[in-house]
Amino acid sequence: MPAESAGGEVIERPVPKTGERLPAVGLGTWQVFDVAGNAAEMAQARETLRVFVERGGRVIDSSPMYGSSETVTGQLAAELGVQAKLFVATKVWTSGKQAGIRQMEDSMKKLRVERLDLMQVHNLVDVSTHLATLRDWKAAGRIRYLGVTHYHAGAHADLEKVIARGDVDFVQVNYSLVEPEAERRLLRIAADTRTAVIVNRPFAEGALFRRTKGRSLPDWATDIGCASWAQFSLKWILAEPAVTCVIPGTRNPAHAADNMGAATGPLPDPAARAKMTAHFASL
Numbered sequence: 677m678p679a680e681s682a683g684g685e686v687i688e689r690p691v692p693k694t695g696e697r698l699p700a701v702g703l704g705t706w707q708v709f710d711v712a713g714n715a716a717e718m719a720q721a722r723e724t725l726r727v728f729v730e731r732g733g734r735v736i737d738s739s740p741m742y743g744s745s746e747t748v749t750g751q752l753a754a755e756l757g758v759q760a761k762l763f764v765a766t767k768v769w770t771s772g773k774q775a776g777i778r779q780m781e782d783s784m785k786k787l788r789v790e791r792l793d794l795m796q797v798h799n800l801v802d803v804s805t806h807l808a809t810l811r812d813w814k815a816a817g818r819i820r821y822l823g824v825t826h827y828h829a830g831a832h833a834d835l836e837k838v839i840a841r842g843d844v845d846f847v848q849v850n851y852s853l854v855e856p857e858a859e860r861r862l863l864r865i866a867a868d869t870r871t872a873v874i875v876n877r878p879f880a881e882g883a884l885f886r887r888t889k890g891r892s893l894p895d896w897a898t899d900i901g902c903a904s905w906a907q908f909s910l911k912w913i914l915a916e917p918a919v920t921c922v923i924p925g926t927r928n929p930a931h932a933a934d935n936m937g938a939a940t941g942p943l944p945d946p947a948a949r950a951k952m953t954a955h956f957a958s959l
């Protein structure tokens with residue numbers, strides 16, 4: 677068992693460039709937190725955030741692309757009194773320097789923060805323009821970290837070029853049993869350049885559960901601490917040492933608890949992980 681997962685503590689991973697430790701499971705908000713104006717769905721989102729933080733979660737990821745999700749995240753964090761515990765990540769998703777500045781200032785208001793933990797260039801849109809602003813903002817203390825994101829293997833080569841320079845703090849990318857392409861090169865380049873990795877789409881937007889539907893976990897899954905297919909997937913991802921944090925999206929409190937469960941207990945060693953890969957491929 678890796679030392680970092682000993683005991684019942686939540687597994688944490690260091691941000692390579694600073695050593696700051698973050699819980700290895702976070703929360704994505706795409707679609708699931710775009711619920712402003714719907715009281716029942718707001719209540720679900722509130723309870724999900726409450727359970728997430730209660731179980732030791734801190735990293736929450738949003739974007740101006742996600743409808744009301746920044747506003748909802750800011751409102752619910754304030755109502756629950758958990759703002760100080762959260763590590764808030766959002767994105768800039770527009771073209772042009774001034775449009776980017778306006779959008780980022782708007783995001784900070786919606787998220788109700790004076791300083792963002794992480795600002796990422798969403799899908800590499802106008803990346804060089806925004807990275808220049810983000811370097812200035814980081815120097816001025818308006819953001820703590822800067823990063824870039826994408827969700828599709830077709831863009832991994834472009835992400836690799838951006839992080840290869842070594843001056844990007846975080847790369848956010850899709851990586852899962854369903855979409856493992858990042859391990860071809862990108863994860864190694866991230867490790868070599870000491871770039872933190874946030875994994876998005878850990879269930880390939882639910883495709884993983886369509887593959888596992890009606891199938892029991894193999895008996896040996898309990899040896900590696902997996903009580904669900906979600907934990908099987910998340911622990912497989914976290915067993916990759918280049919990964920800093922994985923951000924499954926959910927508005928279901930039970931799913932948030934299930935996902936945080938993957939950040940406790942043992943992680944698979946390379947042999948167990950290879951067995952997991954082979955087993956999933958056989959489904």
Ligand SMILES: NC(=O)c1ccc[n+]([C@@H]2O[C@H](COP(=O)([O-])OP(=O)(O)OC[C@H]3O[C@@H](n4cnc5c(N)ncnc54)[C@H](OP(=O)(O)O)[C@@H]3O)[C@@H](O)[C@H]2O)c1
Nearest residue numbers: 704705706825827876877878879880881906924925926927
């Ligand atoms: N370009 C980008 O920067 C980019 C692109 C894509 C995603 N992202 C980020 O990454 C996050 C995650 O990606 P995603 O939301 O697209 O896909 P995902 O996390 O792979 O899958 C989300 C789906 O999994 C279900 N789910 C979550 N936990 C579960 C559990 N324990 N058991 C069963 N089902 C579970 C959710 O349904 P329930 O609601 O029913 O739980 C939802 O349908 C996003 O929310 C977003 O923050 C960023």
